[in-house]
Amino acid sequence: MSSKTAVLKERIIKQVLTVFAFSSILFLFLIFAFILVEGLPLFYKAGVNSIIFGMKWAPTKGFFGIFPMIVSSFLVTFGALIIGAPLGLGCAVYLAEYAGKRQKMFLKPALELLAGIPSVVYGFLGVLYIVPFIRNFVGGSGFSLLATSIVLGVMILPTVISISYDALMSVPRSYREGALAMGSTKWQTTWRVVIPSGKSGILASCILGMGRAVGETMAVIMVAGNALKIPGSVLDPLRTLTSNIALELSYASGDHRMGLFSTGVVLLSIIMVLNYFANVVIRRKVIK
Amino acid sequence: MRVNPRFTDALVRHFLNLQAYFTVGLLVVIVFIIFIKGISNCSLSFMLTYPEDMGRHGGIFPAIMGTVFLAALSIVFATPLGLGTAIYLTEYTRESRLTTIIRFGVESLAGIPSIIYGLFGFIFFVIKLGMGWSLLSGALTMTIMILPTIIRTSEEAIKAVPRNLRIVSHSLGATKWETTVKVVLPSAAPGILTGIMLSIGRAVGETAAVIFTMGSSLRLPASLMDSGRTMAVHFYILAREGISMEKAYATALVLVVSILAINILAYYTMNRVIAKYS
Numbered sequence: 001m002s003s004k005t006a007v008l009k010e011r012i013i014k015q016v017l018t019v020f021a022f023s024s025i026l027f028l029f030l031i032f033a034f035i036l037v038e039g040l041p042l043f044y045k046a047g048v049n050s051i052i053f054g055m056k057w058a059p060t061k062g063f064f065g066i067f068p069m070i071v072s073s074f075l076v077t078f079g080a081l082i083i084g085a086p087l088g089l090g091c092a093v094y095l096a097e098y099a100g101k102r103q104k105m106f107l108k109p110a111l112e113l114l115a116g117i118p119s120v121v122y123g124f125l126g127v128l129y130i131v132p133f134i135r136n137f138v139g140g141s142g143f144s145l146l147a148t149s150i151v152l153g154v155m156i157l158p159t160v161i162s163i164s165y166d167a168l169m170s171v172p173r174s175y176r177e178g179a180l181a182m183g184s185t186k187w188q189t190t191w192r193v194v195i196p197s198g199k200s201g202i203l204a205s206c207i208l209g210m211g212r213a214v215g216e217t218m219a220v221i222m223v224a225g226n227a228l229k230i231p232g233s234v235l236d237p238l239r240t241l242t243s244n245i246a247l248e249l250s251y252a253s254g255d256h257r258m259g260l261f262s263t264g265v266v267l268l269s270i271i272m273v274l275n276y277f278a279n280v281v282i283r284r285k286v287i288k
Numbered sequence: 289m290r291v292n293p294r295f296t297d298a299l300v301r302h303f304l305n306l307q308a309y310f311t312v313g314l315l316v317v318i319v320f321i322i323f324i325k326g327i328s329n330c331s332l333s334f335m336l337t338y339p340e341d342m343g344r345h346g347g348i349f350p351a352i353m354g355t356v357f358l359a360a361l362s363i364v365f366a367t368p369l370g371l372g373t374a375i376y377l378t379e380y381t382r383e384s385r386l387t388t389i390i391r392f393g394v395e396s397l398a399g400i401p402s403i404i405y406g407l408f409g410f411i412f413f414v415i416k417l418g419m420g421w422s423l424l425s426g427a428l429t430m431t432i433m434i435l436p437t438i439i440r441t442s443e444e445a446i447k448a449v450p451r452n453l454r455i456v457s458h459s460l461g462a463t464k465w466e467t468t469v470k471v472v473l474p475s476a477a478p479g480i481l482t483g484i485m486l487s488i489g490r491a492v493g494e495t496a497a498v499i500f501t502m503g504s505s506l507r508l509p510a511s512l513m514d515s516g517r518t519m520a521v522h523f524y525i526l527a528r529e530g531i532s533m534e535k536a537y538a539t540a541l542v543l544v545v546s547i548l549a550i551n552i553l554a555y556y557t558m559n560r561v562i563a564k565y566s
Contacts, residue, residue, distance in 0.1 A: 006463055009465070014376075014380055017375055020372030020376060022390065024373060024394045024397055027393075027432045027435070028393045028397055030408070031404065031408045034408055034412050038411055087311060090307035091308045091311050093304055094304035094308040095308065109552070109555045113315055113548060116547045116548060116550075117315075117493070117544065118493030118494070118495065118547065119496075120523055121493075124527045125318060125321060186297050187293070187296055187300045188293060211399055211401075214401070215401020215404070217401070217403040217496040242403045245403050246500075249407070268400070272396075
């Protein structure tokens with residue numbers, strides 16, 4: 001092959017790869033464009049306030065209020081965090097600071113496998129074990145904020161564990177050695193030196209865990225009870241933004257379908273804000 | 289009163305140890321329940337026969353094939369795109385504003401929840417492009433969803449290939465592309481394979497994005513334009529509509545065992561890469 005065609009070939013390959021690399025941007029743009037195009041018109045038609053702060057969802061009768069679902073989405077997300085974050089952070093600290101090499105080789109993959117269990121399976125086991133447990137021993141129907149928070153709390157564990165583990169591992173060894181040399185115990189070192197240094201990554205892991213919880217759908221549908229009200233207690237059923245979409249998309253048409261895309265617009269906004277914060281938190285550390 | 293720090297240290301160690309094993313215990317319990325409840329209804333004939341009466345009787349053969357088709361197609365679409373992106377980011381360009389934008393795109397795609405992919409795939413592929421509920425709509429939606437995983441893992445794998453290999457290849461007169469294909473990619477192959485396997489696992493377990501794009505027909509899809517059902521969707525419908533708990537557990541068993549097998553294989557492959565370079 002002459003060198004001229006070789007150069008040409010290289011150039012073509014580079015062009016093709018550039019196009020490939022931009023496909024992610026294109027897909028992101030398409031996703032936003034289509035969700036917005038389908039979801040925004042209703043905000044004009046029905047009014048932003050009556051959708052975001054509306055209490056009544058009866059899309060076939062012209063009521064598109066999703067306020068209870070927004071509140072419910074936040075409630076289950078915080079519930080998941082309350083249950084998942086301490087447990088996940090504990091696991092991450094144990095893995096990063098305490099576990100021996102052998103133990104780590106077994107624990108780390110086992111914890112990562114939790115991420116592989118499909119969300120429908122979590123939901124199914126939630127319905128068969130957690131919901132009846134709450135019904136029998138705590139009260140209510142069992143389909144509740146509490147059940148949803150427990151299931152989601154378990155589901156965000158892999159996210160919280162793996163990201164805060166990476167954050168702890170990126171704390172320089174010399175920090176630990178310095179603290180230990182001053183006579184601190186392992187825990188004093190971890191608590192006063194390692195955790196504060198890995199703080200931003202730990203925070204990011206919780207924010208990303210929230211993103212996971214707010215976006216989870218199938219497991220939530222199965223255990224939340226899907227009632228269209230703001231739950232008055234942890235034992236009340238609720239419906240999140242995601243489950244609203246998934247429950248009705250298969251049969252909705254016209255304005256009703258648009259209402260589901262409006263729900264999607266709100267959900268997408270919440271997710272983007274959470275991802276933005278996670279990024280800011282991580283980047284701040286890099287600059288420092 | 290001041291507590292002895294050594295005592296606190298020992299206490300915390302045990303407490304954290306307990307947390308870690310409790311969490312692993314959750315995984316064990318989940319797998320154990322599915323196994324115990326599913327094994328009695330799960331046989332080779334369950335996997336190889338067609339369902340009858342909405343899945344109340346018979347097997348899950350079309351759902352298994354639907355899962356295989358969906359995963360295979362999305363991998364076929366996503367691998368060239370994802371690998372190409374990773375090669376571009378690592379070999380063909382320097383860190384710049386452009387790569388920041390591309391990385392932002394990849395990160396954002398990774399953060400978008402599956403139901404949004406379902407909404408998008410439904411309106412774009414199913415409705416606007418007129419593909420209907422079909423294997424193709426499902427696979428294209430899934431392609432976008434697994435793209436970030438493939439890009440990230442491939443990028444990591446390519447970055448881990450020692451620089452010397454590239455320099456030697458260039459000095460022997462190889463072009464950048466020849467170096468990439470003949471030197472870099474073979475060394476990075478196990479890492480790239482890990483990403484592909486993780487993506488397969490993702491496609492196999494996904495429900496929300498698949499049910500609104502591929503539909504839920506119980507027939508074996510005969511073409512790209514046919515609707516079909518994956519195991520995850522079949523399991524969801526069996527459980528949610530209360531069609532048959534026995535069949536639901538048995539389906540869950542096949543589903544969970546396949547996903548665990550794929551993920552364990554992925555982990556094993558990755559560990560071999562780490563062992564090779566360290």
